[in-house]
Amino acid sequence: MLVGGLQKYLNFFLKLIEIMGRCILLTSGKGGVGKTTLTSNLAATLSKMGYETLAIDANFTDPNLGIHLGTHLVTKTLHDVLRGDEKLENVIYTHPLGFKVIPGSLSINALKNINYKKLSSIILKLLSKFDFILLDSAAGLGEETMSAMDSVGEVLVVTNPDLPSVTDAFKTIKYAEKKNKKVIGVILNRVKKNQYELDEKELSEMFGVPIIGSVPEDISIAKSIHKKIPVVHIDSNSPAAKEIRKIAHKIVGKHYYETEKEGVFGRLLKLFGK
Numbered sequence: 001m002l003v004g005g006l007q008k009y010l011n012f013f014l015k016l017i018e019i020m021g022r023c024i025l026l027t028s029g030k031g032g033v034g035k036t037t038l039t040s041n042l043a044a045t046l047s048k049m050g051y052e053t054l055a056i057d058a059n060f061t062d063p064n065l066g067i068h069l070g071t072h073l074v075t076k077t078l079h080d081v082l083r084g085d086e087k088l089e090n091v092i093y094t095h096p097l098g099f100k101v102i103p104g105s106l107s108i109n110a111l112k113n114i115n116y117k118k119l120s121s122i123i124l125k126l127l128s129k130f131d132f133i134l135l136d137s138a139a140g141l142g143e144e145t146m147s148a149m150d151s152v153g154e155v156l157v158v159t160n161p162d163l164p165s166v167t168d169a170f171k172t173i174k175y176a177e178k179k180n181k182k183v184i185g186v187i188l189n190r191v192k193k194n195q196y197e198l199d200e201k202e203l204s205e206m207f208g209v210p211i212i213g214s215v216p217e218d219i220s221i222a223k224s225i226h227k228k229i230p231v232v233h234i235d236s237n238s239p240a241a242k243e244i245r246k247i248a249h250k251i252v253g254k255h256y257y258e259t260e261k262e263g264v265f266g267r268l269l270k271l272f273g274k
């Protein structure tokens, strides 16, 4: 965690650099809510939309972005760079879907001698090269999440629509705001629309930030993880994939139209970049 003065300086610098690229942390209070699934799929979507995109595994203890993306067998990882054993350029891999990935190491020894705080300087070096850098965070507010949060300008909070996840998400939002990070919004994931789920409108009021997406519970996510291919590619017409595309459009501030339903009006709007 950075001390007040240094954090303010870094925030100022991140804001200046934002004109070159946006760096967004996908985080959560509770674990297992869908951060890695959303990071991999948003990276694939933003890349397909024509943005230079990089996905970084900033979950140092349980890095499984590589497993979601099929880049888990690489020998050089972010851990090596954080340890000072490898050059940054050697751990940036190109995914077959066009975006770049920096995976973490799955080895149990990988955490030895790594310096979390190096992440900020890594991001500063990379921001000018990308339109979007997405960081897949660990859950909770431990040291590694805090280091990752220190390194970004913007935060997306992922939660499931149940009380334990939502309570922890609330804490994460408050922490991010205290750190002067821009909380873009909350993504509700694994939404089943049953009577036990918390209401979207009430949640948005409670969080004080918009709910920018509501991704349904969808079996195609399990299939996509099994195949190690983002759902937006392998099952692009699944309900989850459609919602993830909508979220990506909200992040970039563009309207989203389903290609097959967009009609003349939608195509005209697209033509004028709306």
Ligand code: ADP
Pocket (backbone or CB within 6 Å): 028, 031, 032, 033, 034, 035, 036, 037, 038, 189, 190, 191, 215, 216, 217, 218, 219, 221, 222, 225, 240
């Ligand atoms: P986190 O990174 O927050 O720990 P993951 O992205 O690894 O969470 O997701 C945890 C599990 O939840 C994964 O096994 C994935 O298959 C499942 N999952 C995530 N989102 C959905 C969804 N919308 N529908 C069905 N299963 C999902």
Ligand code: MG
Pocket (backbone or CB within 6 Å): 035, 036, 037, 059, 064, 136, 137
């Ligand atoms: Mg994860």
